[in-house]
Amino acid sequence: MDYIRKRGKGGGWNLISIVAESHTDVDNPYLELAAGILRQAKRDYIIAIIANDIKQMQKLERFFLSDWGQFLSFKQGEYIIKRSMEIAIEKMNHTP
Numbered sequence: 001m002d003y004i005r006k007r008g009k010g011g012g013w014n015l016i017s018i019v020a021e022s023h024t025d026v027d028n029p030y031l032e033l034a035a036g037i038l039r040q041a042k043r044d045y046i047i048a049i050i051a052n053d054i055k056q057m058q059k060l061e062r063f064f065l066s067d068w069g070q071f072l073s074f075k076q077g078e079y080i081i082k083r084s085m086e087i088a089i090e091k092m093n094h095t096p
Contacts, residue, residue, distance in 0.1 A: 034072040034073075037072055038069075038072055038073055038080065041060055041063060041064065041069075041080075042080055042084050044056070044060060045057065045060040045061075045064075045080075045081070045084045045088075046084050046087055046088045046091070048060060049084070049085060049088035049089075050088050050091060050092055061081055064077035064078075064080050064081050065077045065078070065081075
């Protein structure tokens with residue numbers, strides 16, 4: 001199953017590319033909505049990591065690992081957390 005296309009613009013990853021094996025219609029508005037929710041949560045999580053906002057990080061980690069977060073991400077919550085941490089670390093290391 002191809003859940004997440006890991007390469008997007010600029011070598012990043014693109015959650016809009018979440019596609020379930022059972023869905024042949026990539027333009028499914030529900031998949032796009034799920035991807036939008038996850039994309040915003042991922043952005044918020046990266047910002048929280050960079051700001052060292054522990055409460056917000058924990059809140060978003062609970063979301064990603066919750067039944068709802070796992071449903072939206074096709075059980076990729078742990079991967080989203082891991083990859084978001086990598087991105088945040090890269091951003092912190094490249095900030096002058």
